[in-house]
Amino acid sequence: MRRDSALLIVDVQVAQFEPTPPYQAATVLARLNQAIAKARQQGMPVIFVQHDSPPGTDLAPGSAGWALHPALQRLADDPVVHKTVGDSFYRPELHALLQQLGVRHVWIGGSATDFCIDYAIRSALSHDYAVTVLEDAHTCRNRPLLTGEQVVAHFNWVWRNMDETPQALRVCKVAELD
Incomplete structure (x- = not known):
């Protein structure tokens, strides 16, 4: 049992996946559910972070886009933490x-x-948490200068090569989680 660990699922909300799906949307949702199952098997809490934007935006509380994605295997008692800026912490x-x-x-x-x-x-590290990045369970849409695939590959490389972090930083596939 990993009682000192938790899984954070960040901003997997309807508006982030619809109507324009991000890179490998269905695969990422499936891998997040695999990570959820692994976390539960190990007795880890699964915490959902949900972004709250101002009224009239896609992520405004109560709007259809604000809802956590229905494909996620979320239990009613899983904690949901709300944030209003990019930094979950x-x-x-x-x-x-x-x-x-x-x-x-x-x-x-x-x-x-x-x-x-x-x-x-980065914020988890600065708050002295060891971090495991789920390298195949994060995503984004295409950006003006890079495709979603390139962004994901680039950031996996960056995180793998970050030196001198205050705590351990590991980047691995969901299938490799232990």
């Missing part, structure tokens, strides 16, 4: 929950690779 809610649960290590996957996932990884 900006307000103390997530950090306080992880501290309450005794978590020192987080697995991270979700959307969008180049914004909220990168923020979550």
Whole structure:
């Protein structure tokens, strides 16, 4: 049992996947569900981070796009932490929950690779959490200068090559999680 670890699923909301799906959307959702199953098998909490944007936007609370993606295997008692900026740790809610649960290590996957996932990884490290990046369970849409595939590959490379992090940083496929 990994009682000191938790899985963070960041911003996997309907508007992030529809109507224009990001890179490998269906595959990423399936891999996130595999990670959820592995986390549950190990007794790890599964925490969903949900972005709240201002009224009138795609991620406004209560809007159809704001909802967590229905393909996720979420249980009714899984915690949901809300955020209003890219950094999941900006307000103390997530950090306080992880501290309450005794978590020192987080697995991270979700959307969008180049914004909220990168923020979550770097902020988790700066809050002294060891981090495992789910290299095949994060995604984004095409960007003006790079495809979604290129963004994902680039950030996996960046995270693999980050030196001198305050805690361990591992990048691995969902199938390799232990």
